[in-house]
Amino acid sequence: MDFRLEDIDDAEVERRLSIVEPLTDAVRELVDAVIRTEVDDAELVAAREQIEAIVARLRAQQKDKGYGVSFTRDFTGMPWGNAATGARNAVAPPLRIKKVDGVTRADVVLGAAYEGPGGHVHGGIAALLLDQLVGETAAADHMPSFTGTLTVRYLRPTPLGPVTLEGRVTGTDGRKTFVHGELSDADGVTVEAEAIMIQPKHFPARDAIISTIAKLENERS
Numbered sequence: 001m002d003f004r005l006e007d008i009d010d011a012e013v014e015r016r017l018s019i020v021e022p023l024t025d026a027v028r029e030l031v032d033a034v035i036r037t038e039v040d041d042a043e044l045v046a047a048r049e050q051i052e053a054i055v056a057r058l059r060a061q062q063k064d065k066g067y068g069v070s071f072t073r074d075f076t077g078m079p080w081g082n083a084a085t086g087a088r089n090a091v092a093p094p095l096r097i098k099k100v101d102g103v104t105r106a107d108v109v110l111g112a113a114y115e116g117p118g119g120h121v122h123g124g125i126a127a128l129l130l131d132q133l134v135g136e137t138a139a140a141d142h143m144p145s146f147t148g149t150l151t152v153r154y155l156r157p158t159p160l161g162p163v164t165l166e167g168r169v170t171g172t173d174g175r176k177t178f179v180h181g182e183l184s185d186a187d188g189v190t191v192e193a194e195a196i197m198i199q200p201k202h203f204p205a206r207d208a209i210i211s212t213i214a215k216l217e218n219e220r221s
């Protein structure tokens with residue numbers, strides 16, 4: 001896993017987001033429209049041709065692999081390909097997690113693209129969102145924790161629509177952080193998760209992160 005710093009400020013991050021987020025939103029709309037459209041077959045074929053033309057346009061310049069995660073000089077992360085939160089990833093609902101007093105929280109609307117049992121959220125999507133939530137709950141001091149074990153208990157089906165996620169740290173033991181996460185609809189908790197998050201023993205980027213933070217703090221003092 002690489003650790004990359006881009007020498008840009010938060011204003012430049014906002015500028016880039018102002019371009020890509022509406023594009024990603026439009027693709028999300030496209031996904032939802034394809035699922036729910038009732039136009040005739042000729043219209044579906046015509047739409048496909050237009051979409052293929054757009055794909056060819058975007059393929060004119062591409063990264064080799066995934067988007068990766070880079071950081072600004074202020075340590076703002078840019079995980080824009082992330083499957084749960086990525087600003088460039090139309091697969092992501094997207095989840096926008098806020099941390100207040102150690103508790104992480106997110107509100108998100110899960111539409112037709114996240115369906116499992118008819119009219120309800122796919123269990124894998126619930127697990128994806130909870131995995132991201134527990135990851136961000138455990139994250140501290142710019143050091144990543146990986147999900148070692150995620151235990152998910154589905155209490156009742158979650159209807160498609162608005163949901164809330166909430167996570168909190170319940171304990172630590174050396175490199176391990178224990179996290180409890182919940183996904184709720186308006187009537188209460190539908191899915192709960194217990195996670196064992198682990199700061200990996202072998203993390204080649206660790207020294208690079210520590211020395212970069214020290215250097216930045218030095219420059220500012």
Ligand SMILES: CCCCC/C=C\C/C=C\C/C=C\C/C=C\CCCC(=O)SCCNC(=O)CCNC(=O)[C@H](O)C(C)(C)COP(=O)(O)OP(=O)(O)OC[C@H]1O[C@@H](n2cnc3c(N)ncnc32)[C@H](O)[C@@H]1OP(=O)(O)O
Nearest residue numbers: 001002003135136139142144146147148149196198200201
């Ligand atoms: C790249 C640059 C990044 C810079 C990041 C900077 C800032 C980041 C800030 C914020 C990040 C925000 C959000 C996070 C984003 C996304 C969240 C998504 C979360 C995920 O989606 S992440 C992907 C899925 N995840 C994996 O892909 C893990 C694959 N796996 C491994 O990478 C290793 O397997 C690892 C690291 C898990 C352990 O490796 P290790 O070598 O460090 O472990 P070791 O053997 O030393 O064990 C130490 C103690 O943990 C116990 N232990 C070991 N394994 C365990 C397990 N699986 N479950 C429960 N306990 C376990 C042992 O029993 C021992 O316990 P004890 O000490 O009590 O004996």
